[in-house]
Structure formats: C-alpha cells, structure tokens
Amino acid sequence: MKNNNPVLKSASTYVFELLKEKLSGDYVFHNYQHTVETVKACKELSVAYDLTSRDFEILMLAAWFHDTGYTRAYEGHEEHSIQILKDYLEGEYKLEDIAEIESLILSTKYGHVPDGTLQEILHDADYINLGKKKASQRGELLRIEWEKILGKKYSNIEWAELQLDFILNTTFKTEEAIKTYDERRQQNIREQYDIIDQLKKDETKYLSKLNKGAGEKSPKLGRGIETLYRTIYSYHINLSSIADNKAHIMININTIIISLIITLFGSGYTFSSSNQELFTSIRFVFPMGFLLISSLLSVVFAILSARPNINAQEDYDIKSDTSSVLFFGNFTQLKLKEFVGKIKELKSEQDGLYDSMSVDVYHLGGVLIKKYKLLRWSYNIFMIGLIICAVGFITIVIISMSSGG
Template sequence: MKSNTIVKDAAEYVFNLFKDKLPGDYVYHNYNHTAETAKACKKLSKSYNLTSRDYEVLMLAAIFHDTGYITTYENHEEESVKFMKEYLTGNYSDEDISEIESLILSTKYRTVPDGSLQEILHDADYINLGNKSFDHRADLLRIEWERILQKTYTEEEWAQIQLQFLLDTQFKTEEAVLNYNEQKEMNILKQRAKIDKFTKESDKDKSKAKPVKDGRGIETLYRSVYDYHISLTSIADNKANMMISINTIIISIVITLFGTGFTFSSQSEFASVRFVFPMAFLLLTSLLAVVFAILSARPNVTTKEKYELSKKDSSILFFGNFAQLQLREFVDKIKELKQQKDELYESMSIDIYYLGSVLIRKYNFLSWSYNIFMFGMVICAVGFVIIMLFSY
C-alpha cells in the first residue's frame, strides 16, 4: 500500500478526514478500523493473482468504505461512495470509480458478496471475528452504540447479540477460512460460555426467590390485609351509625321544640324567639352531619357492565362484580383463577385496592360529618352563652 502513490495519498486523505470531522464517540468505526481492513485486504489478496488495477481498486474501496460515518450512521455506505467520488473524480477513470462504488456498497450488512474482490473486502471488514481481540473490539462497538444510537444492553443481551453475529457472519475466502475460522469458533464458544453463566446465575436467583413466591408468606400477607381492611370498614360503619343516631335525636328534639312554640321567657316577644337562631343552626349542622354519615355508610356496588368492560381493573372476587353473572359463568371464572396463580393474586390485589378506595371514601365522609357536628355544637353553645349573658 505504501508503494502505491494513489493508495498512499488516499489513505492520508481519509486519515485527515477522520481526524478533522469524525466525532470522538466513534470508538469502533474510525481510522483504526479502516487501516485494519486495508491491511487485511492486502494479506488476503496475496493468495489471489490480482492485477495491479484490481488490487488498487480493492485497496481504495477498503480505505473509503467507512468514511460515510462522518455524516450518518444508518446507510453510511452511500455517503462513503460520495466521499470516494469527490476525491477520485477527475483523477481516476469512471469505470474504476464504478467498480469501487460496487465494492463499498457490498459492505452493507447481510449483502452477499459477488466476485473475488467483494469477498476479500467482506472478510477483511469482519476480520475481527477471527481474532483474539474480538471481545475488545466488541466492547468498543457497544460503547459506540450507547453514545451515538442510545442503545443499551445488559451483559447477557450483549453476549446474545455477539453470538448471533458470529453465527450469522461467514468468511467467504479460502484464506480467511483457513487462517481465522479456528479463532472464530473459539470466540463463539466464549460467547456461549458467557450466556450459560448468566443463565445459571438467573436460575439460581429464581430458585432463591421461589420459596418466597410460592410459600405461605404471600398468602399470610393477603389474609392480613383483608382482615385489616374489614376491621377498618367495621370501625367506619360503627362511627357512621353513632353519628346518625346522635344527630337524628338532636334533629327530632329541635323539630319538636319548634313545633310546640317553645318559650323560655314571658317578658317580651323577642324573648320567646331569642334561642331560635342557635337552635336553627344546630338543626342545620346536625342535618348535614347525618347526610355525610349516611353517605359514608351507604354501600357502593359496581355493576356487571363495569366488570365486563374493564376486566383488568376489576376483580371477580368482589360481590358487586359477580352479583349479576350467571352461576356457571361465575364458577368458570373462579376455575380459571385457581389454575392461574398469578392472575389469582392479581385479582386479590385489585380487590384490596378497591376495598382501600371504599375506605378512603368512608373516612372522608366521616371526617366531614364529625367536623360539621363539632362546628355546629360549638357555635350553638357559644350562641346560647352570648344570649344568656345579654339577657341578664
């Protein structure tokens, strides 16, 4: 290559091109890879009786085949052709430029080489598959993909990709098969060993986690949560019943007093109605407290239509969802749950979620009921005190 002026000048041109315009994130597809490809072309071509013209065309194609990475990552081969033509047009024959273009385009992944020159360039481009430095070069490619394409992989995923790449890519020339296939097979075995190691570690982790998943711990968890929710529901209902009882008694007394035309004094007309305002306020707040207590205790049953329209968000275990189902339909769905433990746990989780939602609703209404009752009692008591003070 050094003795050929055209090839030497082209190599220097591409070196400067990469140095000035190729981003530093290209740690694999850089001039180092280009030089290795050209060097491999020179070595592989020795077993062929190439003419000086064929050799020159091959070397120029190897030098320019990755220059397109300067402008684009995907379909860079077409851009490489543009760089090649820009450099050679006017100084090289059109026929030879066309041949170099065909060689560059043949380096596209999964393109089947046509002819000896394309086969040599193909094997030279993938010469790392048969080298001991395969893992090192693969790591550089992985970094390049992460930096430029934002593609990230786990160690196992990357080993799978590299194994598949080794299996899919075959050397085409006899020289490459004889000199590099043995190391390529060793690289295949190394990748396979990595995958087996990751698989064993994964199975080991699963076996450790299995007793927790299939043991009684998870069933105890669900049982405890159900008991806890039921206890809270019972407490909320008892509190609501208490508020309903107290406030209905107060409402009955106040209405009775108003109905009998009560009076606490015979001195004037104002004296007989001076307690109307605090009593009326107590009546109103007691009524509101009862309403919120009733809303808290009132059942909220979902319908069959909701269950059918949104199965992933409803649980067949909740009576509001299966109440309108036919008996056989309900039994069949329970059978399905018993056969699929994950779905059974998921259904129980959904049921617990909606129990929690009902509890939140109950306690929100209860909170309003108690606050209103307390506010009404305080205002009524203060009103009575003020009236009594001004009366004397």
C-alpha cells in the first residue's frame, strides 16, 4: 500500500508539474531534485519505524509539498507551501490530517525543534545532504541561490565559515539518521575545517605576493614622483622665462620712448626762433613730460622684475626645514665637505630629497610672484601714461582749434 499509494503518486505528479512550470531557474538548491531527495530520505528513514499507512502518507505528503511555496516567495515559503497543499487537497482529505501535514511543513523552518517521530524524520530527511559526500558542493549551490535571489554575497572564507557553523549546529534527530549518516557528517565537519585552513593560507600567500609586488613596483612610483618634480621645475622655469621676456619688451619700448622724448625736448629748445613750428605752444610740454615720467617708472619696474633674485638666507641653516641645499644661493654658504655630506644624505633618504626639492620649488614660486607683481606695475604705469598723454594731446588740439589757433 505504501509503495503503490495513488494519493502519493498523484501528489508527486502535481508537485513535479508545479515546480517545472512556476519555479525560477535561479533556485539551484531548493528545486525538484532537493524535493525528491527529501522524499527518498523519508522513505529510507521510515523503514526503521513501524509507521501506519496513514502516518506514512501524511509524512510523504509533507515531504512532497514542504518546498512548493518557493514558487511564490522565498521568505515565509512554508506558509505558502501549506496554502498550496490545502488548495490541492481541498474536499478530498480530512481536516485533522491536513492540520497534521501543516504542522509537519512548519517544522521544517530553520531553528525549529522537531516534536515527535514524524517531524524528526522529516527534519533529518530535509538535511540529509549534511551526512553525505560532496556536502560542500551542495552548499555552493545554496550560495549561488542566495546571491541570485536574495542578493547576499560572501567571500570564500565567509561562506566556508558559515557552512561550518551550519553543519555544527544542525544535528540529526532520529536514531536511524544518526547511525547511518552522522559519521559522514562529522567527516564533512573535518573537511570543512580543512577547507577554511586552506583558504586562509591562500589568502595569506596572496597578500604576501601582493605586498611583494607593491615593493617591486616602488621604483615606478619613484619615477612618477621624479616626473612630477621635473614637470614642476620646467613649468616654473618657463614662467620665469616668459616674465623676463615681457620685462625686456617693456624695457626696450620705454627706453626708446624716453630717448625720443629727450631728443625732441633737447632739439626743440636748441632751435632758433625760425624753427618754432616744431613746438607751437609750451602746452605740449606737459603731456610729453608726463609720458616721460610714466615711461621712466615703467622701465624701472621692468628692470626690477628682470633683475636676478638670489633669495638666499643670510645664514643658511643646514638643519632647517625651510631651506633647500639644492639652491646655489644656499649651498655656496657651506664648505665643500658639508655640501657633499648633505647631498649624500639626500641620496640615501628619498623623503629628505623630495622635501628639499619641494622647498626649492616653493622658493621659486616666491620669486615668480615678485616678478609678476613688478611686471604688472610696469604694464599698468605704461598703459596709464599712454592714455593720459594721448588724452592730453587731444584736449590741447581741440582747445587750440576752438580758439582759432
């Protein structure tokens, strides 16, 4: 009767069709194969117990339907499994028997302590893979299922430790399961320990190799820093060269203007009375004089900008963090042995070398700021002088024309 039960045959067909049609392919652990393994384990374990036909049928129906709720939800699937069972058995099964199947399905919740022989058999059957070979491989399927459906991700070590805790905390309840499968379960625990140890060793080797690789790549880091400083030095030198060129332009222009004005003034006052057409009125002397003064000031600021600036400390302190031995204005204050010794220290201490170069760059920036400030004054004075001179000339001409001569 137990082996040819038409109710169980019909239930098995129904569950197969249900899972085939409605269970997502992401369920790689809680699928039809797991259900069949649970049903098979229930049959094997129940042989050792003198179950009635009614108890056997109730146990098998609970085994067939206990995971059908996964077709509707992951969390709380047991309640959905019960509802699917009730819908299937509606009007064809005693309510008291349905209630007992319901209690059996609810007993498969993780952490529930089984009560009675039937619940213990179903519990052990549901976790039978813990007492078989390749338990860790089956566990990997559960890991994939959690990642796909629940979005839970674990590192290899985290998952191995989680699996170990699960095997340690999940024990078989029936005497038959303990006698048949517990020895293999204990072997799986030892193997899981070995897996964790190997993973930790592999991680240690990887980290060691990573650190070693980082050490080997340090010269590349040094070359990168050298490129940085080389670029900064080149940038500052180019800016200084641009400032000097602009200063030379202002010096040339203003010296020419100064020379012309002086020549014109000198020749104008040495001409005879017949040559007074060059200066028809002394009023033109004022704008010309203002242009002369502005050009003179402009050329002075341009010369100050282009003038070499050593920017050295009067008493160079070899231990000071604000001084750089690389700057000639500083190291020429040292004796030869002191200078050579300081350079040797910089060669052996990379951080000290870079710090010294940073100080040097900082002082170069200070020189550039002074250059461009003086140059800006030179350009502004020159521009203002030209504007006032031109406005003065135009004003005098207009006044002269309006007064008739």
